[in-house]
Amino acid sequence: MSGPQLPLKILPKAATDIKQILKYTQRVWGDEQRKKYKAAIGRCLKDIQANPSPRIKSEDCSNGYFRRHLDKKYRHYVFYRVTSNSIVIVRLLHDSMDSGRHLP
Numbered sequence: 001m002s003g004p005q006l007p008l009k010i011l012p013k014a015a016t017d018i019k020q021i022l023k024y025t026q027r028v029w030g031d032e033q034r035k036k037y038k039a040a041i042g043r044c045l046k047d048i049q050a051n052p053s054p055r056i057k058s059e060d061c062s063n064g065y066f067r068r069h070l071d072k073k074y075r076h077y078v079f080y081r082v083t084s085n086s087i088v089i090v091r092l093l094h095d096s097m098d099s100g101r102h103l104p
Contacts, residue, residue, distance in 0.1 A: 017092040040071040
């Protein structure tokens with residue numbers, strides 16, 4: 001993407017998703033893995049902000065949403081929309097979840 005980057009707007013449900021993912025990771029896998037997961041989320045959000053357009057066909061979802069795989073080591077996707085003035089992070093969902101049921 002050329003020109004200035006659009007700001008990220010993280011919706012409340014997405015913020016809750018992040019908190020729950022990190023809380024679960026801490027409880028089940030420990031602090032070190034939580035730190036790795038948090039870093040992966042941060043990298044993915046920065047990557048979306050730098051290049052919000054879908055890179056491959058599977059990143060283009062229906063109903064105006066895009067999805068970006070968090071990282072090949074992890075099983076979550078970031079669902080987002082691009083508006084004229086921001087990139088809206090809508091949800092972070094596990095790959096086993098039905099996105100149709102969890103997206104507004």
